Amino acid sequence: xxxxxxxxxxxxxxxxxxxxxxxxxxxxxxxxxxxxxxxxxxxxxxxxxxxxxxxxxxxxxxxxxxxxxxxxxxxxxxxxxxxxxxxxxxxxxxxxxxxxxxxxxxxxxxxxxxxxxxxxxxxxxxxxxxxxxxxxxxxxxxxxxxxxxxxxxxxxxxxxxxxxxxxxxxxxxxxxxxxxxxxxxxxxxxxxxxxxxxxxxxxxxxxxxxxxxxxxxxxxxxxxxxxxxxxxxxxxxxxxxxxxxxxxxxxxxxxxxxxxxxxxxxxxxxxxxx
Numbered sequence: 027x028x029x030x031x032x033x034x035x036x037x038x039x040x041x042x043x044x045x046x047x048x049x050x051x052x053x054x055x056x057x058x059x060x061x062x063x064x065x066x067x068x069x070x071x072x073x074x075x076x077x078x079x080x081x082x083x084x085x086x087x088x089x090x091x092x093x094x095x096x097x098x099x100x101x102x103x104x105x106x107x108x109x110x111x112x113x114x115x116x117x118x119x120x121x122x123x124x125x126x127x128x129x130x131x132x133x134x135x136x137x138x139x140x141x142x143x144x145x146x147x148x149x150x151x152x153x154x155x156x157x158x159x160x161x162x163x164x165x166x167x168x169x170x171x172x173x174x175x176x177x178x179x180x181x182x183x184x185x186x187x188x189x190x191x192x193x194x195x196x197x198x199x200x201x202x203x204x205x206x207x208x209x210x211x212x213x214x215x216x217x218x219x220x221x222x223x224x225x226x227x228x229x230x231x232x233x234x235x236x237x238x239x240x241x242x243x244x245x246x247x248x249x250x251x252x253x254x255x256x257x258x259x260x261x262x263x264x265x266x267x268x269x270x271x272x273x274x275x276x277x278x279x280x281x282x283x284x285x286x287x288x289x290x291x292x293x294x295x296x297x298x299x300x
Contacts, residue, residue, distance in 0.1 A: 027061070027072070029054075031072070032054060032073065043091050044227075045248060045249060053096050057093060061076070064089065064093060092172075092173075095173055097140070097176050098242075100192055101146050102193040103142070104293075108146060111147070111150060111271070112154050114289075116150060117158065123163055130166050131165050131166070132233065133239070134167070136238065136240040137241070138180060139171060140179040141169060141183065141219075142189060143169070143241070144167050145183065148217075149197055150197075153201065167220070168219075168222060168231045170222050184210045185208065185209050185211075186209075190202070190209060227248075230260065234263055235268060238260060238269070238271070241272055242273040245257075253279060257282050261282065261285065266297055269288060269294065269295070270285055276293055
């Protein structure tokens with residue numbers, strides 16, 4: 027399969043799935059490899075034949091949608107974001123919870139992939155925040171994704187060294203057990219994390235949250251109208267004054283007016299108080 031052929035196919039099919047080509051341009055090879063495997067599985071000759079197959083088999087669109095899921099993740103991905111969470115946002119949420127007498131902070135990681143983001147938050151919380159505030163306060167995380175395979179990897183909590191390249195070395199030493207070339211997350215950092223299979227387009231977790239991370243998902247890959255539909259529902263789950271974290275190259279559309287940029291930091295927003 028030539029790159030130009032796959033590109034043209036994606037430009038044709040993505041809008042039908044309410045996805046947008048610009049989000050896939052730099053990561054298209056991941057999708058093209060999956061398409062190539064799927065065409066071979068079906069015994070088809072090329073993408074033109076696959077288009078014909080899609081026309082005759084509407085149920086194949088669900089499989090096509092799954093082939094278009096991008097699974098790229100690392101611990102501490104986008105260092106500036108996690109530095110801000112570590113030094114400012116998590117301590118501020120802890121202070122607010124302490125003042126109101128709450129015993130936990132609720133966080134949702136949407137599109138959690140293999141769990142790196144959720145585990146990073148728990149590592150920062152237990153190593154960097156709790157020792158400073160010196161009180162018993164839980165960070166309860168629900169981490170959701172549509173992909174069964176990546177959720178299985180998340181629950182195993184075992185990662186190659188390449189997944190940890192951005193994570194500060196002192197945190198690696200405290201949070202992981204090394205076995206050969208693999209790193210296993212220690213038990214204490216697995217606690218208070220629930221992994222669940224959900225499609226953010228159709229289902230949201232129950233309850234409200236003080237912190238929501240939805241990075242490099244809705245605002246990158248979904249068409250604009252769908253972005254707004256989902257964001258409005260997602261932000262209803264965020265408590266007033268709560269924090270919403272998008273990707274560093276993402277911004278909330280102007281049509282969604284319930285948030286303001288957090289201290290002018292790109293990709294981080296705070297829900298407006300009523």
